[in-house]
Amino acid sequence: MDKENIGILVVDDEFSVRDSLYKWFMSDGFRTDTAESADAAMVKLREQTWDIILLDIKMPGMDGIEFNRHIRGIDKDIIVIIMTAYSSVDTAVQALKDGAFDYVSKPVDPDDLTHIIRNALEKRRLARENIQLKQQIEDLSMPDDIVGTSPQMRRVLEMVATVAKTDATVMIRGESGTGKELVARAIHSNSNRRYAPIISVNCGAFTETLLESELFGHEKGAFTGASARRRGKIERADKGTIFFDEIGNITSKMQMDLLRVIETKQFTRLGGEKPIEVDFRIISATNRDLEEGVAAGEFREDLYFRLNVFTIDIAPLRERTEDIPLLADYFVQKYAQSMTRGVKGISADAMKMLEAYDWPGNARELRNVIERAIVLCSGDEITARDLSFPFRYRMKQPGGDTLEEVEKSHVTRILERADWNISHAATVLGIDRTTLYSKIKKYGLSKQS
Amino acid sequence: MKPSKLYVVPVQLSDDSVLDPLLTYLAHAFRLETEILWKEIDLAKAYDAKRHQYYSSTILAQIVSNPPADAFRMLGVTGVDIYIPVLTYLFGEAQFKGLGALISTYRLRSEFYEQPPDAQLFHERLLKEAVHELGHTYGLVHCNYPGCVMNSSTYIEDVDEKMVSFCRACAKIIGEGGIE
Numbered sequence: 001m002d003k004e005n006i007g008i009l010v011v012d013d014e015f016s017v018r019d020s021l022y023k024w025f026m027s028d029g030f031r032t033d034t035a036e037s038a039d040a041a042m043v044k045l046r047e048q049t050w051d052i053i054l055l056d057i058k059m060p061g062m063d064g065i066e067f068n069r070h071i072r073g074i075d076k077d078i079i080v081i082i083m084t085a086y087s088s089v090d091t092a093v094q095a096l097k098d099g100a101f102d103y104v105s106k107p108v109d110p111d112d113l114t115h116i117i118r119n120a121l122e123k124r125r126l127a128r129e130n131i132q133l134k135q136q137i138e139d140l141s142m143p144d145d146i147v148g149t150s151p152q153m154r155r156v157l158e159m160v161a162t163v164a165k166t167d168a169t170v171m172i173r174g175e176s177g178t179g180k181e182l183v184a185r186a187i188h189s190n191s192n193r194r195y196a197p198i199i200s201v202n203c204g205a206f207t208e209t210l211l212e213s214e215l216f217g218h219e220k221g222a223f224t225g226a227s228a229r230r231r232g233k234i235e236r237a238d239k240g241t242i243f244f245d246e247i248g249n250i251t252s253k254m255q256m257d258l259l260r261v262i263e264t265k266q267f268t269r270l271g272g273e274k275p276i277e278v279d280f281r282i283i284s285a286t287n288r289d290l291e292e293g294v295a296a297g298e299f300r301e302d303l304y305f306r307l308n309v310f311t312i313d314i315a316p317l318r319e320r321t322e323d324i325p326l327l328a329d330y331f332v333q334k335y336a337q338s339m340t341r342g343v344k345g346i347s348a349d350a351m352k353m354l355e356a357y358d359w360p361g362n363a364r365e366l367r368n369v370i371e372r373a374i375v376l377c378s379g380d381e382i383t384a385r386d387l388s389f390p391f392r393y394r395m396k397q398p399g400g401d402t403l404e405e406v407e408k409s410h411v412t413r414i415l416e417r418a419d420w421n422i423s424h425a426a427t428v429l430g431i432d433r434t435t436l437y438s439k440i441k442k443y444g445l446s447k448q449s
Numbered sequence: 450m451k452p453s454k455l456y457v458v459p460v461q462l463s464d465d466s467v468l469d470p471l472l473t474y475l476a477h478a479f480r481l482e483t484e485i486l487w488k489e490i491d492l493a494k495a496y497d498a499k500r501h502q503y504y505s506s507t508i509l510a511q512i513v514s515n516p517p518a519d520a521f522r523m524l525g526v527t528g529v530d531i532y533i534p535v536l537t538y539l540f541g542e543a544q545f546k547g548l549g550a551l552i553s554t555y556r557l558r559s560e561f562y563e564q565p566p567d568a569q570l571f572h573e574r575l576l577k578e579a580v581h582e583l584g585h586t587y588g589l590v591h592c593n594y595p596g597c598v599m600n601s602s603t604y605i606e607d608v609d610e611k612m613v614s615f616c617r618a619c620a621k622i623i624g625e626g627g628i629e
Contacts, residue, residue, distance in 0.1 A: 003590070007477055012536065016504075016506075016533070016534040016535075017534055017535045018592070019506070020506070020533035020534055020535050020536065021535055023533075023542070024533075024535075024536070026545050026590070027545055027585050027590055027591060028590060028591045028601060029590030029591055071523065083535070106534075106535055107500075107532070107534065107535055107536055107537045108537065109536070109603075110536050110537065110538070110603035111603040111604050113536065114601065114603050118475055136586060331610045432608075
């Protein structure tokens with residue numbers, strides 16, 4: 001980080017100390033300012049962000065020890081270095097216990113001061129690096145890749161590649177579990193904003209008040225329980241991407257607030273006054289028909305058009321059956337490896353069952369089914385016995401729509417599942433053996449078919 | 450009259466012979482006409498009896514007061530030990546993007562560190578500190594380029610490690626008349 005981007009605030013009631021440290025840090029290239037009291041420093045803290053505060057212990061009004069506690073409450077990332085006379089070392093130790101980074105005794109040896117500032121900056125760098133690494137780990141442990149060779153998925157991948165190069169807002173539509181967040185992450189990681197974070201907000205998971213605080217952050221004391229300043233998701237998404245999942249669920253007030261942020265690229269923290277400028281790209285996702293919401297007056301039309309410059313539709317899994325074996329194999333490899341199990345693949349009969357299922361929970365449900373199957377599997381191949389479905393097993397409706405076609409398909413499936421044991425299949429179907437025989441004859445079914 | 454001259458103001462300097470080479474070098478380094486200015490400085494105002502040191506800002510304020518009309522920069526050179534209240538000592542102080550600077554020879558002599566006298570080394574240190582502090586008056590901040598005279602130096606070893614000249618980036622700024 002450039003020194004000019006590092007802010008040092010000197011808080012001391014003695015002019016000569018403020019003046020000399022101001023000159024010292026200025027000539028070192030830091031952004032520097034001074035305050036003669038805790039109250040004056042509080043104003044500067046509200047106006048600008050500071051990285052390091054050099055704080056005198058003995059000041060009229062609020063002393064350094066108390067002010068240090070206030071600073072920790074406002075922003076615990078600020079590094080506080082206590083300045084003390086020899087006689088007040090005990091109080092400096094108290095300040096250290098309260099979270100100050102270090103202390104210096106006045107007058108300070110220039111070399112000691114240089115070292116303390118260098119150490120403070122190193123701590124700051126490590127803290128920021130830590131946050132970045134956590135974000136990277138989050139990105140690395142990203143749930144899954146986008147897998148699929150169906151024409152629908154190829155089209156999605158083409159659109160991702162096209163839109164990633166632009167800064168346009170994107171709306172991703174698809175049923176629950178189709179991988180809308182994966183598509184959003186793919187757009188972000190292929191865009192120019194990839195070195196900044198992508199921040200996800202599940203709009204359906206919060207009440208209006210909580211979502212407001214989650215998005216905009218708050219100042220200390222903005223409401224009961226706001227014991228410290230908190231940066232919201234919009235602020236954290238600066239220079240990056242913000243992903244609004246289930247955008248259709250936000251209230252009309254939040255729609256208005258969001259529209260204002262999108263239009264002005266500015267917002268204020270709850271309980272704050274200073275507008276904060278932000279630069280982010282918006283990707284949103286919905287499993288609802290938002291156009292219907294707009295027509296019904298539930299979703300603002302102006303916000304809808306702001307969010308929906310580019311639309312990506314993800315087809316449900318049942319409409320792209322050819323992706324099921326690919327996805328299933330992908331999940332087997334992934335989970336067998338992470339769970340250190342020797343499972344290598346899926347048997348033909350199990351795969352047939354997976355392909356025949358209608359996957360109401362889409363790829364996410366398929367992932368869960370495979371994950372469970374790997375736990376249950378005793379051999380090196382997942383069999384039909386290892387499969388269990390969270391919803392009642394429902395086949396895709398094959399063949400056609402007439403009652404006869406549906407009946408033929410259903411009788412065939414039950415017979416196959418019962419391995420053509422007529423008595424067993426008749427019991428499952430709830431008919432007697434004679435009726436089953438007549439249906440086998442009627443539809444020309446045989447064990448080979 | 451356009452300010453164009455660098456005035457060097459001796460303040461209780463035991464050995465004036467150090468001034469000639471200093472003036473010659475500064476004229477070359479900053480492309481300015483240099484001249485010695487004898488000025489009455491009241492050191493008693495700057496003296497701290499407890500610390501046995503002199504407050505550099507008080508001396509500097511006297512050096513830059515009522516400057517000659519053609520003064521572009523004023524550099525005080527003193528033999529006394531200087532300080533600012535929050536620090537134990539200083540090699541020099543400058544007015545950032547301002548008129549004046551002050552350097553002290555007190556801690557530049559090898560004898561201060563219980564080493565045998567070394568006139569050559571002392572002259573080098575003096576030039577480095579003078580150029581460094583004057584660099585601040587042009588708006589230069591401490592530079593991390595290895596060897597640049599604008600490297601921060603809090604110990605005498607730091608002074609010895611750096612060169613007497615600016616790195617290319619700092620030299621460019623000086624050549625352009627400093628940072629506006």
